[in-house]
Amino acid sequence: MFRTALRTSFTALRAPARVPATALVSPQLAFTRRYITQEARAKIQQAVESTPVVLFMKGTPDAPQCGFSRAAVQVLGIHGVPEEKMKTFDVLEDSELRQSIKEFSDWPTIPQLYVNGEFVGGCDILLSMHQSGELDDLLVKSGVIPPEEPETTTQTQN
């Protein structure tokens, strides 16, 4: 399920410092639930580090199943995020992922964007970062897209 080809070597150094949220689980189910959660957590950790840009969404980029997910895909498209540096996960295809990603990110809604393993935010944050230029900065700084050529280099002909 998870592609590992693009994983960078520093991922092993990252310490997953997140606390499992099992508070709402009944004691009887706690063990099983916790086991599943930790397994899911490890899978997600691997997933968010597998590719520079990871988007958890509803549907696929070609067929988004939610307007917020559609907007997120479109914004990433506008910035020219190359296909090989981006991976999307359809949470509608995986009900466990759909729940566990919310716990993992401590974020209750989908879509969710990760860049270089770091949680960036949901649709609103992505849109406002797009408008402010922060998203472009982040993608350039993260090596996802090349820096835009400064306008001063544009040649004008007389």
Place this chain on the structure above:
Amino acid sequence: MSTAVSDPAKPSSAGPVEHSIRAKLTDLLRPSQLEITNDSWQHRHHAPMRATGGGGGETHFSVHVVSDQFQGKNTMQRHRMIYAALSDEFAAGLHALSLKTKTPAEAKPAAQT
């Protein structure tokens, strides 16, 4: 500087979830401005909304809030504050919040040149 009524054109349209959101955000943020818009009707045809009787429901809201509690916090931290305050509502079927979070200084119309 009073809390704004969400939409004077639609009196008494606010349901229990909207009331609850308003009460909790007012309590948490002491906002100088709080606008809550119920967008659920735009999403009522979504399969998951139909499944939970979302036709006349309260699943999708836009919230525009201005508060000095946001001072020194980035957007993600602001959104997390709100999400944390509304965890009961999310657990009970609230599906999406579109958030605009500003400090009073940020809310002042920026002079465009």
